[in-house]
Amino acid sequence: MPGIGEKSATRLVYWLLRSPEGTVKNLAEALLAVAEGVRECSICCNLTALEPCAICAAHHRDEKLICVVEQPQDVLAFERSGEFRGTYHVLHGAISPQDGITPDKLRIRPLLERLRDGRVQELVLATDPDVEGDTTALYLSRLLHDIPVRVTRLAQGMSVGTEIEYADAMSLARALQNRRDFK
Amino acid sequence: MPGIGEKSATRLVYWLLRSPEGTVKNLAEALLAVAEGVRECSICCNLTALEPCAICAAHHRDEKLICVVEQPQDVLAFERSGEFRGTYHVLHGAISPQDGITPDKLRIRPLLERLRDGRVQELVLATDPDVEGDTTALYLSRLLHDIPVRVTRLAQGMSVGTEIEYADAMSLARALQNRRDFK
Structure with missing residues (x-):
C-alpha cells in the first residue's frame, strides 16, 4: 500500500490483532462494499458509486x-x-x-x-x-x-508563488519558450 | 544573515575565536575586497567585478x-x-x-x-x-x-515534472486559464 512501509504495516497488523472481535470482519465487509459499489462512470470513466457520476449528471456543468x-x-x-x-x-x-x-x-x-x-x-x-x-x-x-x-x-511554466531563484532549469526553459505578450 | 539562526551564529563566533591568529583579519580583508571589488554593471545593474559585466560584454549575447x-x-x-x-x-x-x-x-x-x-x-x-x-x-x-x-x-502554469494530483489550486487555475492550442 502506498505510504505504508514495513514498520507501519507491522503496527497495523498488531493493532488489528489486538482489536475487539468483529473489527476485522467489519473492515473486510466495508472494503468489499467499496469494491462492489464503486465502478467507472459510463461517460467519463471516473470512479463513482452512481451511474452516471455526479459531475456527468450535473446540469450546470x-x-x-x-x-x-x-x-x-x-x-x-x-x-x-x-x-x-x-x-x-x-x-x-x-x-x-x-x-x-x-x-x-x-x-x-x-x-x-x-x-x-x-x-x-x-x-x-x-x-x-x-x-x-x-x-x-x-x-x-x-x-x-x-x-x-x-x-x-494546460499551460506549462512557473507555478504560482515559486521564486525564479529556486526554479528548476526545465521549468525556467519552458516558461521562457511559452512566454506570452504582456502589453 | 539568511539561513543562520542563533545557534549557527554562536557556533561560528566560537569557531572564529578558536581559529589561529590572522584568520579573522584575513576574513575581514577578504570581505572588504569583495565589497570594494563588486559593483553594479553600468548597463544591466547586475553585480559584477568587471565593467561592463561579462554577460553585457559578451559578443554572442x-x-x-x-x-x-x-x-x-x-x-x-x-x-x-x-x-x-x-x-x-x-x-x-x-x-x-x-x-x-x-x-x-x-x-x-x-x-x-x-x-x-x-x-x-x-x-x-x-x-x-x-x-x-x-x-x-x-x-x-x-x-x-x-x-x-x-x-x-514568463509563462505561468504547471512546472515541469509536477503531478496534477498534488498541484496547488492557484497553479492549476492559471494552467487552465493560460492553456494553449495543441493540435
Missing part, C-alpha cells in the same frame, strides 16, 4: 468542454481549484511502454465515443507535465487531428 | 532581447537553464509598498535608458510569479505602453 486527466485524483485536484466548469474524462493512466501501458490500456475509445456527435467543442489535455503525460497528450492530439474539436494543453 | 529579473540570483538561475541567449536587467527588488519598496527604489530608469536608441526589440518580464513580481510586471508593462518594444511575461 458544460458538456461541450472536456478536461482529459490521467487519474481520478486529478479530477479532485481540479474540483478543488474551483476553476473548471466543464466535464472530465479519466484515462486511468498515461502511455508508458516500459511499464507495459500502451494506448489500448487507456480509456481512449470511450473518449472518442463522446466526440462522435460533434457537440464537444474543446478537449483540454490535462495529463501530467512529465514524460508519460506529454507523450499521452501528443498521442491524443495526433489521434484527434482529423476530428473537428479544439484541442488545448 | 543578443542585445536586442532583455530579460528583466528581480535579483542577481535570478540571472544565475536563467544561466543554469541554458535557454536564454539575450542579456539581462536586474531591478534589485520588486514593488512592495508595505516594505517601503516603491518603483523609484528599483533600477527602472537605467532600463528605460537602454530602450532609448530603439535597438532593443523585446523585454521578457521575468519577475517572480507572486504578488510583488506580478505587480512589478504590471507596473512596467504600463510604463512601457507607448515605447515601441515587445513586452512579454
Whole structure:
C-alpha cells in the first residue's frame, strides 16, 4: 500500500490483532462494499458509486468542454481549484511502454465515443507535465487531428508563488519558450 | 544573515575565536575586497567585478532581447537553464509598498535608458510569479505602453515534472486559464 512501509504495516497488523472481535470482519465487509459499489462512470470513466457520476449528471456543468486527466485524483485536484466548469474524462493512466501501458490500456475509445456527435467543442489535455503525460497528450492530439474539436494543453511554466531563484532549469526553459505578450 | 539562526551564529563566533591568529583579519580583508571589488554593471545593474559585466560584454549575447529579473540570483538561475541567449536587467527588488519598496527604489530608469536608441526589440518580464513580481510586471508593462518594444511575461502554469494530483489550486487555475492550442 502506498505510504505504508514495513514498520507501519507491522503496527497495523498488531493493532488489528489486538482489536475487539468483529473489527476485522467489519473492515473486510466495508472494503468489499467499496469494491462492489464503486465502478467507472459510463461517460467519463471516473470512479463513482452512481451511474452516471455526479459531475456527468450535473446540469450546470458544460458538456461541450472536456478536461482529459490521467487519474481520478486529478479530477479532485481540479474540483478543488474551483476553476473548471466543464466535464472530465479519466484515462486511468498515461502511455508508458516500459511499464507495459500502451494506448489500448487507456480509456481512449470511450473518449472518442463522446466526440462522435460533434457537440464537444474543446478537449483540454490535462495529463501530467512529465514524460508519460506529454507523450499521452501528443498521442491524443495526433489521434484527434482529423476530428473537428479544439484541442488545448494546460499551460506549462512557473507555478504560482515559486521564486525564479529556486526554479528548476526545465521549468525556467519552458516558461521562457511559452512566454506570452504582456502589453 | 539568511539561513543562520542563533545557534549557527554562536557556533561560528566560537569557531572564529578558536581559529589561529590572522584568520579573522584575513576574513575581514577578504570581505572588504569583495565589497570594494563588486559593483553594479553600468548597463544591466547586475553585480559584477568587471565593467561592463561579462554577460553585457559578451559578443554572442543578443542585445536586442532583455530579460528583466528581480535579483542577481535570478540571472544565475536563467544561466543554469541554458535557454536564454539575450542579456539581462536586474531591478534589485520588486514593488512592495508595505516594505517601503516603491518603483523609484528599483533600477527602472537605467532600463528605460537602454530602450532609448530603439535597438532593443523585446523585454521578457521575468519577475517572480507572486504578488510583488506580478505587480512589478504590471507596473512596467504600463510604463512601457507607448515605447515601441515587445513586452512579454514568463509563462505561468504547471512546472515541469509536477503531478496534477498534488498541484496547488492557484497553479492549476492559471494552467487552465493560460492553456494553449495543441493540435
